[in-house]
Amino acid sequence: MILSHSKISNGWNVAVEAASIKQSRKWPELNTEEYNAAIRRYGECWSLADLLNSSESWPDDIACRQTEWLIDQLFPGNPRLSCGKSMHEISARSREDWRGHLAQQQFIVANTSRPRRFLVCAFDHGAATQQASMLKSLSELAPLVCVVHSGISSLEGWFFVQSLPKKRGRTFFGYATSVGANPANWPRSQPVRMPGGLRGGGLRQRIYHLNLQVLRNEHWAT
Incomplete structure (x- = not known):
């Protein structure tokens, strides 16, 4: 069955790109002192293997079912979701x-x-082990819910910030960009890698880490 598409207009894509450029100009650039401090702290004891070993398990080994299950956890109910096979x-x-x-x-x-x-x-700077160290450093400031591999060389960490005051959220992201995170991801409308999704060329965007306890706590509190 082919679903009918309600594509977001080209104007939306232009707006996202413009917002990304604007945001990238106002966030801290890579701070080598902060970056190296995180590497010294975690570089020899936090790796992709540690991300996998410290992860919750998911109920299925089939990639497509992992994605469906995880999206149900990240976005409970039946909200509107904006997704696509490309940025356009x-x-x-x-x-x-x-x-x-x-x-x-x-x-x-x-x-x-x-x-x-x-x-x-999202981290494009450094090897995967170094990117994992940056995610570990950030996880001390906000809960790290999910880590997704881009399919090529970068890691993207999903941090739960709904309970953070807006100012603390900005402080958190400012520190993230200072250790190499891509500032383009600040706009709310910015697309990111689908966990377990399919990159162009057929490369699977593997889920490396899950920690959904904070989302369960949110559910119990409501």
């Missing part, structure tokens, strides 16, 4: 309309409503 093919549909199709998408918008639920910190 982002579609907004209800979660149920996406069911069965998410693992074929490359991108998802992590925040579709207010308040901001997640900050996704």
